[in-house]
Amino acid sequence: MHHAYIDKFAYQDSPVHRLDSRVKFLVVLVFTAVVISLPRTSVSILFCFAVGPFAILVLGKVPLRFAFKHILLVSPFILVLALTFPFYDRTPVTVAFGPLVWDTTLGWMRCFTILGKFVVTVLALIALVSTTRFSDLLAGLQRLGVPSLLVIQLGFLYRYIFVLIDSAHHILRARAARAIGKPGFNTELKVAGGMLGSLFVRSLDTAEHINVAMHARGFDGNWRTINKLQIRSADYLFALVAAAFIFGLYFFVRPVLQ
Amino acid sequence: MSNAIEIQNFSYRYPDGTSALSDINLAVEHGLRVALIGPNGAGKSTLLLAMAGFIKGAGKVSIDGLEVNRKNLKEVRRRIGCCLENPDDQLFMPTLFDDIAFGPLNLGLSPEQVRGCVAEALATVGLAEMAEKAPHHLSAGQKRGAAVATILAMSPKIITLDEPDGSLDPRHRKNLVRLLAGLSQTLVIATCNMNLAAVVADRVVLMDSGMIIADGDVQKIMSDSKLMAEHGLEVPQKFSDSN
Amino acid sequence: MSNAIEIQNFSYRYPDGTSALSDINLAVEHGLRVALIGPNGAGKSTLLLAMAGFIKGAGKVSIDGLEVNRKNLKEVRRRIGCCLENPDDQLFMPTLFDDIAFGPLNLGLSPEQVRGCVAEALATVGLAEMAEKAPHHLSAGQKRGAAVATILAMSPKIITLDEPDGSLDPRHRKNLVRLLAGLSQTLVIATCNMNLAAVVADRVVLMDSGMIIADGDVQKIMSDSKLMAEHGLEVPQKFSDSN
Amino acid sequence: MHMANELLSIPVAAGTLAIAAGGLGFICRKVREVLTGDKLPLMGILGAFVFAGQMVNFQLPAMPGTSGHMVGAVLLAIILGPHLGAIVISSVVIIQCLIFQDGGLLALGCNVINMALVPSYVGYFLYRTVTAGRFSPVRAYVGAMLASIIAIEAGAVLVPVQAALSGVLAVPFSTFLITMLGVHALVGLMEGLITVAVLAYLQQVRPDVVTDTLPGRVRLSRKSVLVTLLIFTVVIGAGLSLLASGMPDGLEWSYAERPDEPDFPPAVSNEDSAIAAVDEFQEKYSPMPDYSRRSSKLGEPAGEGMEAHVGWTSFAGVVGSAVTMVVIWLVAWLLRKKQARTA
Numbered sequence A: 001m002h003h004a005y006i007d008k009f010a011y012q013d014s015p016v017h018r019l020d021s022r023v024k025f026l027v028v029l030v031f032t033a034v035v036i037s038l039p040r041t042s043v044s045i046l047f048c049f050a051v052g053p054f055a056i057l058v059l060g061k062v063p064l065r066f067a068f069k070h071i072l073l074v075s076p077f078i079l080v081l082a083l084t085f086p087f088y089d090r091t092p093v094t095v096a097f098g099p100l101v102w103d104t105t106l107g108w109m110r111c112f113t114i115l116g117k118f119v120v121t122v123l124a125l126i127a128l129v130s131t132t133r134f135s136d137l138l139a140g141l142q143r144l145g146v147p148s149l150l151v152i153q154l155g156f157l158y159r160y161i162f163v164l165i166d167s168a169h170h171i172l173r174a175r176a177a178r179a180i181g182k183p184g185f186n187t188e189l190k191v192a193g194g195m196l197g198s199l200f201v202r203s204l205d206t207a208e209h210i211n212v213a214m215h216a217r218g219f220d221g222n223w224r225t226i227n228k229l230q231i232r233s234a235d236y237l238f239a240l241v242a243a244a245f246i247f248g249l250y251f252f253v254r255p256v257l258q
Numbered sequence B, C: 001m002s003n004a005i006e007i008q009n010f011s012y013r014y015p016d017g018t019s020a021l022s023d024i025n026l027a028v029e030h031g032l033r034v035a036l037i038g039p040n041g042a043g044k045s046t047l048l049l050a051m052a053g054f055i056k057g058a059g060k061v062s063i064d065g066l067e068v069n070r071k072n073l074k075e076v077r078r079r080i081g082c083c084l085e086n087p088d089d090q091l092f093m094p095t096l097f098d099d100i101a102f103g104p105l106n107l108g109l110s111p112e113q114v115r116g117c118v119a120e121a122l123a124t125v126g127l128a129e130m131a132e133k134a135p136h137h138l139s140a141g142q143k144r145g146a147a148v149a150t151i152l153a154m155s156p157k158i159i160t161l162d163e164p165d166g167s168l169d170p171r172h173r174k175n176l177v178r179l180l181a182g183l184s185q186t187l188v189i190a191t192c193n194m195n196l197a198a199v200v201a202d203r204v205v206l207m208d209s210g211m212i213i214a215d216g217d218v219q220k221i222m223s224d225s226k227l228m229a230e231h232g233l234e235v236p237q238k239f240s241d242s243n
Numbered sequence D: 001m002h003m004a005n006e007l008l009s010i011p012v013a014a015g016t017l018a019i020a021a022g023g024l025g026f027i028c029r030k031v032r033e034v035l036t037g038d039k040l041p042l043m044g045i046l047g048a049f050v051f052a053g054q055m056v057n058f059q060l061p062a063m064p065g066t067s068g069h070m071v072g073a074v075l076l077a078i079i080l081g082p083h084l085g086a087i088v089i090s091s092v093v094i095i096q097c098l099i100f101q102d103g104g105l106l107a108l109g110c111n112v113i114n115m116a117l118v119p120s121y122v123g124y125f126l127y128r129t130v131t132a133g134r135f136s137p138v139r140a141y142v143g144a145m146l147a148s149i150i151a152i153e154a155g156a157v158l159v160p161v162q163a164a165l166s167g168v169l170a171v172p173f174s175t176f177l178i179t180m181l182g183v184h185a186l187v188g189l190m191e192g193l194i195t196v197a198v199l200a201y202l203q204q205v206r207p208d209v210v211t212d213t214l215p216g217r218v219r220l221s222r223k224s225v226l227v228t229l230l231i232f233t234v235v236i237g238a239g240l241s242l243l244a245s246g247m248p249d250g251l252e253w254s255y256a257e258r259p260d261e262p263d264f265p266p267a268v269s270n271e272d273s274a275i276a277a278v279d280e281f282q283e284k285y286s287p288m289p290d291y292s293r294r295s296s297k298l299g300e301p302a303g304e305g306m307e308a309h310v311g312w313t314s315f316a317g318v319v320g321s322a323v324t325m326v327v328i329w330l331v332a333w334l335l336r337k338k339q340a341r342t343a
């Protein structure tokens, strides 16, 4: 599966990895909100904001090629939408960039802004996820008030997505090995239903076994975990720097670049 | 002193009507290593489930002197730890540490105690540095070890293991044997691998079609080639050499 | 005549960067039974996948003289039938009959021919009466047989099997050996069970860390205890007895 | 289907996040009372199943090269009941956002509403209505089909509505709406077919799963469903009428006044009452008023002096950022190299 290993860099070690997941999450949330509320036609300020996630990715030893490859993977929907702007908004504008001056339309400007915002916010999210173990992120979310039922679900999901995706792949392989001719749509559907059904039945079995395994270890309906999170001075420092970066850009640099 | 495991006239039928166990009688003393052998579908896994009270059938099951019933269930599960056939079913938390801590936490230990338990259990199976890994990033052999560690961390008096050597290569299998041989608890191991049974067990219980066919000395049962062949098994290397 | 399987300088890396196969060269003549042995993670399963064109790496793979590429894929799959590691993955239809009929139907056989194929394949693996059962009601051993039958029903010229003896008891294992010995097709069997390899194979290929370490005579390779131990394997009963 | 951050304004994002969080919190609390520990792994695994199930694709008949796959919300709602189904699908959506970056962090509220809450409840209610009484396979299949199509459409309708309320769209609202409805009619149809196919398979091999769980452990009272539907309808209706009134000719929809066509009636201007209200709301309550949204300064060609000024500062900004990035990268590279040498 193409993105099965999105979190593989989360298991490295670096100063960014050691930061508390709650702080990182909140910083990324604020960062995203601020980037989204930037003016709709200013592209250059986005470059300044991009420095933030870029720094995290570099400090966190996440290869940039990986991050950009991933952005490409998730971009089709927004790409289509962004490309509608030039069609509907043909207001002519003149853009000057350093020594270059050229004519274009407002639609194109907004198209690029949207794409730019998309890249910057996804980059920030990738920076978060690839420098934070998902288990830590979950623990952080729980401490931030997400209901524990949801956190448990997310934990199970994270654990078993890869197991079941592997099974799905294997089943698909088995079909491919024997699906040589051109079956009709009916057969296709019946087979797909069968494959999903058998995957489903197997999921039910797995769930039953896990239930046994949980109860075998004294589970009584109350979910207990050990708190491993702890906010240290490095986290305060990071929050401070991040806030200075985000709001500094927003309040001081953005008006100038306007 | 009471026996570690005592089963009297136990029978069980799966909801779809399959009779999986019929009239099982079994007593296992403390500190013994018992191998439960038998062909596919003999009822080995079902019997292990019955011991930990996961299925309720006709008859009586006692663990460490406690009768298994709804009231005692918690106490029973504290004394018997069971490791399932597929390690993927056993490891359900996002990290190995959380997974192994799950049992001790439910036992009500303090965070420090839990940390101690986990570290010790991981060290026993040689996965000390893997604590923060996600279980789905482990290899098959490591998963198997981790699954055993989840049980060890609870230090139950009795441990049951279902096909602990499935899909392991010879080297990993040897490591497993060494690990099992080093345990001091009462062990019940269900397996179709006669060589594993022969090497690890102090006593052998042969099952087929939901019944106990033979029960006793390892050498005596496992070198009886007629009995073994009758139940779809074979004499292990260890005893066929000596014959 | 061309070889049944011919692999030249084949390398493969999984998307996560694991190098699973590096510079594999292998040629298998028609009608041969080859055992692919090696420790867990050696790359056996990956190599089998490469043969049926499920993964594309650097290098060339030819099946029965046809190069495996996108254009030839359908024709290649008609000639090579591959049975996956886990029988649950192989059986996805509601009844055993449907499952085994799936391949022949895709080959474009008429309903009568399909019925004939299915009956024959089921008879070969001894599951003739089970045709109308749901696959998940079968025991592990029966599932394994059924998975093999799905391939047999298509009568490909070349069959690859991945750990065909996993979770089987000794009797079922013996049946499997008999079944495999009775096949006239070219066979490639990946296994960590040295005894199976020793009994069934005409030729042995030893893999480790994605490379072919040794390739040749069964007796010569498998009785070399130093070589075997180095790669986490062991000398099978057959050859250790004779030593 | 996944809503993106960029299509939302801060107030809409915050509002939908609050609604989604409130809704999920409420469901979790409600379910906690009746949920036994036994259901936890089942829910988790079925969530993972939805992920895996989306990999199982099949060829569509009409359009070679495209393939359909399941969405899963309706199937889970049928099997687990609406509350548990909603929680499971919500966690799927959250994982899609956090691990796979499908849909942004701010859009999470919208996505949970559109893809989890609405389809689960709408789908379950329709399925229940059709299959009410005794179970029969035909009813189940018809119900599942209907539930799938309508539940998915209901979620899909919300995407253009949310985008329009945020005031981001360039595409005319109606065009976007029709496109979304059209695409999702197909998605819903596929979902329906596949849900039926899976139910048919289950009916054959695990009839207990299909029939036993049908009533759903957690009952949904008809009244609460009707009230929810009512609120839902009112919100959508209000949103739609709000938008409709903002479109003088009902079709053209553009934010910019068009200097190229001086006679062109400003499609949406600050005078326009409804949009102005939204606007004012945004200005007032959003922490960062999006003031440049209709800034005429940008819409018009900039004056000579202005142009030069703007051009050079943005140039400086971009170059400065690029230099900073290079410096960061170099420093990190040097540090790593030093580390490698000492290690």
Ligand SMILES: Nc1ncnc2c1ncn2[C@@H]1O[C@H](COP(=O)(O)OP(=O)(O)OP(=O)(O)O)[C@@H](O)[C@H]1O
Binding pocket: B014, B015, B016, B018, B019, B020, B038, B039, B040, B041, B042, B043, B044, B045, B046, B047, B192, C137, C138, C139, C140, C141
């Ligand atoms: N969930 C189930 N529902 C119905 N029948 C079952 C179920 N699980 C097992 N059985 C049946 O019960 C019998 C005993 O199964 P069990 O799993 O205990 O065998 P086993 O000795 O562990 O076999 P194996 O060596 O294959 O693991 C078999 O006939 C099997 O088909």
Ligand SMILES: Nc1ncnc2c1ncn2[C@@H]1O[C@H](COP(=O)(O)OP(=O)(O)OP(=O)(O)O)[C@@H](O)[C@H]1O
Binding pocket: B140, C014, C015, C016, C018, C019, C020, C038, C039, C040, C041, C042, C043, C044, C045, C046, C047, C192
């Ligand atoms: N889907 C995958 N993604 C990434 N790495 C994989 C994947 N599947 C296998 N690998 C890795 O590729 C290597 C070869 O795996 P393979 O499954 O071919 O081994 P094998 O010889 O079949 O082992 P086993 O005896 O355990 O079946 C291993 O290191 C394994 O971890």
Ligand SMILES: [Mg+2]
Binding pocket: B044, B045, B046, B085, B162
């Ligand atoms: Mg078993």
Ligand SMILES: [Mg+2]
Binding pocket: C044, C045, C046, C085, C162
């Ligand atoms: Mg393998």
